[in-house]
Amino acid sequence: MTTMTSNMPETDSRLDLQQLMRQKYRRRVIVGNVILAFVMAALVVALIPLLSIVISVIDRGSKVLSTAFLTQVQQDPFAFDPYAIGGIWNAIVGSLVMDGIAIGAAIPLGIFSGVILSDAKGKIGTTIHRIFDVMIGLPSILFGLFVFFVLLGPVFNNAYSGMAGVIALTLMSIPLIAVATESAISAVPPTLNEAGLALGALPSRVMWNIKLPAARPAILTGVLLALSRAVGETAPVLFVIGQSREANWNPAAEQSSLPTLTFQYLQGFFPSQREAAWGIALILMTVVFLVNLTSRIISARSQRG
């Protein structure tokens, strides 16, 4: 290599420009730092209330938690013994039973709907997709209203029933799982679809043996998100499951649930009831946190391949 000789002269204009850029540089740094400071301030403003919620739930909730609180059923305190609130076992059982059945029913219904959505081309497919999108955005109390006014009379003889709550929660969860399934299937590389078809497989076989297995981690994440939403929902079940003080493993009986008991205790006359609401809040927060953590682990694992 021969040495390159520069034929670019050191003109005045070049020196002027470089001088100007040097002067501007300090200004740019200052402006950048000011913007960064504003962004950090906004972050702090957003984080303070969030953190204070979490901290107060942990702080006040942990004071209520005890073995008795978790294993005894609910009691009504009275004037001579204002601390006799018993525990929340009836609500734990109710939540387990209702959320379990609701998600168990919503998984097949939602996944099959999602499969059909991912295959449905044209107007009908788009319309169903829109309906599901709207259903996801609906205020959850509408599901409660629907079951209360439309189903409770004819189906449940106007009696409160855990199953009515199950129906409300299932209806709410199906579109979440369906849309998650649809987008998970759409994210499967089209070349895998072609590879399957090019071997002589029928499209249904490709869906079942190639696309669904490849989409499974993302579908599972959708299911867990639907679960964590169902666990925390008050409105869909509030009017329809009653207020059982017994632990009922029978889903058709009158039921209780963690969010509805929280609601009930927040309106309670005795301070001990309002303190107990913090305890339930801590349990709900922990459950939702664990479910989210699980879905994180699943999606991280699937990305590692």
Added chain:
Amino acid sequence: MEMSMEMKENSTIHLAPVVQDDAQRGSSEVAMRLNDVSVAFSGKTVVRGATFDVRKGAVTAMIGPSGSGKTTLLRALNRLHDLTPGAEVKGQILLGQDDVYGGGIPTPILRARVGMVFQRPNPFPTMSIADNVTSGLRFNGVKDKKKLEEAIEASLWAAALWDSVKDRLKAPASTLSGGEQQRLCIARALAVEPDVLLMDEPTSSLDPISTQRIEDLMQDLKKIVTIVIVTHNMQQAARVSDDCAFLLMAEDRAGELIEFAPTAKIFNDPQDSRTLDYIQGRFG
């Protein structure tokens, strides 16, 4: 155009790869016959007028610059355009005696007889190496354990992959290297014992050594399967193919078949000046 004709007459040194003329290559039996095949997407013609015979046991290469419709024509052979709304294939394609588009053969059965290897290796990510190989058989209703077991070894052997994977057949296919994955895809396609194997730029995503291995492999494979390969790499076509179809984009941007001949003739004595320009590297 005149320039190139002149060049052809004057040229004594070929820039193009020299191909040995070997009369023994392939048989004269026809595996697939294309008769004036055109493909259009939503009314816009992408490739037209392709007429040639794919000889049994030979490697037929489709070459040409980008946009000449090579891949489009290849995907017409196993009806993969059926997946694209608005795609239309005209003309006649025969697989043996069966009319591919004339209702002569159900599409899944056609695709089992005309296998395909894609540009990028696409093993099924949730299946093991062994399950990838047997997937085609299982999709086509073969359940016999013994038959599936035999297919694993035979196909991996044919794809020159058996020795390196025989101890980890249950491992996920994603644990293989890119070149190994592509050979797994070849094994997967071979397991259903197709008559014809379509290869769509099978080495375009591979390193030179993996490319070499797949090119070597093709010479063994053509003893058991007729191969049609699309390649943008002229040297590769010269190295691996027996017959060669040269396609070029016409003025209306539709690909056309310019010349079809034995590879030795295409590279040593092309009849069309445009073919000569291309193999001498003047464009594309």
